[in-house]
Amino acid sequence: MLTCGLLLVAAGCATYNSATGRNEVIFISTSQEVSAGHQIHGELSKKHKILKGTDEAARLERIGQKVARVSDRQDIEYQFNLIESDEINAFTVPGGHIYFYTGLFRQLNTDDQIAAVLGHEIGHSAAKHVVKKFQAALGYNVARNVVVNLLALKAPGLGNVAGMGADGLMTLASSSYGRQDEYEADRLGIKYLHLSGYDVNGMIQILTLLQAQDKGGKGGLVFLRTHPFAKDRVVAAQKTIDEVKKKY
Numbered sequence: 199m200l201t202c203g204l205l206l207v208a209a210g211c212a213t214y215n216s217a218t219g220r221n222e223v224i225f226i227s228t229s230q231e232v233s234a235g236h237q238i239h240g241e242l243s244k245k246h247k248i249l250k251g252t253d254e255a256a257r258l259e260r261i262g263q264k265v266a267r268v269s270d271r272q273d274i275e276y277q278f279n280l281i282e283s284d285e286i287n288a289f290t291v292p293g294g295h296i297y298f299y300t301g302l303f304r305q306l307n308t309d310d311q312i313a314a315v316l317g318h319e320i321g322h323s324a325a326k327h328v329v330k331k332f333q334a335a336l337g338y339n340v341a342r343n344v345v346v347n348l349l350a351l352k353a354p355g356l357g358n359v360a361g362m363g364a365d366g367l368m369t370l371a372s373s374s375y376g377r378q379d380e381y382e383a384d385r386l387g388i389k390y391l392h393l394s395g396y397d398v399n400g401m402i403q404i405l406t407l408l409q410a411q412d413k414g415g416k417g418g419l420v421f422l423r424t425h426p427f428a429k430d431r432v433v434a435a436q437k438t439i440d441e442v443k444k445k446y
């Protein structure tokens with residue numbers, strides 16, 4: 199039965215992810231992920247003004263690369279893009295493309311705070327949260343391709359993920375993460391802040407800032423809609439800071 203075969207194959211395909219500390223089944227290869235990321239970046243570049251060659255863009259790139267160097271995930275090239283927009287948000291698409299809106303960037307006072315947002319987003323990438331959303335959406339069809347390919351002893355080429363089309367991929371990439379994914383990205387962000395020499399309290403500061411803005415009733419804060427639970431996250435982040443300082 200396909201289901202049994204799938205379970206067996208799935209168990210056999212699991213690989214250890216040092217970011218999450220778990221064995222995980224990832225059907226989408228890094229090269230497929232990078233290719234999907236290119237497509238999405240192309241679409242985003244058409245729709246948004248991405249600042250290049252400015253002091254702000256250089257600052258974002260400098261901080262981003264410093265944090266990325268300590269990421270658990272080093273099989274992709276991280277790219278940091280500053281989008282000219284009032285939106286208070288930052289987000290990650292597959293393949294290491296990370297986006298930061300000037301609306302959020304200009305509210306942050308220190309490199310530590312910028313590094314905290316970037317650490318969180320790099321955490322999503324390292325934990326492959328976006329890829330997992332893709333897998334959940336593609337689910338059965340992709341899984342079935344893996345089984346068919348393995349049974350036929352072919353190289354596990356999984357069909358074209360990017361065949362979904364850039365718009366579909368983008369919609370998926372920008373859909374909300376689960377609560378656990380957000381906590382995991384915070385935890386990884388704190389670890390990366392610490393390992394790259396930034397102040398881990400930057401994470402507490404940005405979470406508190408988001409919480410305060412939420413209370414202020416300004417509304418429409420996309421960062422909060424996609425990154426909810428600010429209050430609980432402050433508490434959890436403080437606990438992680440204590441753990442990370444002991445461990446590393």
Ligand SMILES: [Zn+2]
Binds near residue numbers: 318380425
């Ligand atoms: Zn997040």
